[in-house]
Amino acid sequence: MIAKLDHLTIASRDRAAADRHYSVLLPLVGFAKVRDGIWKNAEGIYLQFITATEGTGPYERYGAGVNHWGLSIESPEEVEKLRASLIAAGIDAQPIQDLHGAKALFVPDPDGLRAEFTWYPDGMAPVG
Numbered sequence: 001m002i003a004k005l006d007h008l009t010i011a012s013r014d015r016a017a018a019d020r021h022y023s024v025l026l027p028l029v030g031f032a033k034v035r036d037g038i039w040k041n042a043e044g045i046y047l048q049f050i051t052a053t054e055g056t057g058p059y060e061r062y063g064a065g066v067n068h069w070g071l072s073i074e075s076p077e078e079v080e081k082l083r084a085s086l087i088a089a090g091i092d093a094q095p096i097q098d099l100h101g102a103k104a105l106f107v108p109d110p111d112g113l114r115a116e117f118t119w120y121p122d123g124m125a126p127v128g
Contacts, residue, residue, distance in 0.1 A: 007046035017110040059112035070116035
């Protein structure tokens with residue numbers, strides 16, 4: 001049996017802020033809105049956004065749960081272009097990092113959960 005990633009569900013404390021954030025970010029990286037709170041890309045991966053239970057804490061960098069989620073980008077120039085587009089739209093896009101030759105852009109959402117957009121040199125795997 002082979003399992004294929006088909007969706008991620010992301011809970012936000014401020015759903016309106018998350019919707020504003022992701023409505024800028026996701027179309028720039030190939031996702032289309034299916035309906036309120038649901039986005040899909042050409043690979044068939046769905047992102048679902050829900051409201052977190054009241055009183056829950058924000059994302060913590062090394063806390064339990066999802067640490068970050070990542071998507072591959074086709075070139076280092078596209079990573080730069082994505083960062084520039086996000087900054088122009090008022091989204092907090094961190095400086096691009098060199099990760100042993102890969103070029104990675106991390107973008108925190110309003111709760112701090114980071115999306116990673118990375119170009120990998122030929123032969124480099126996304127995780128070590």
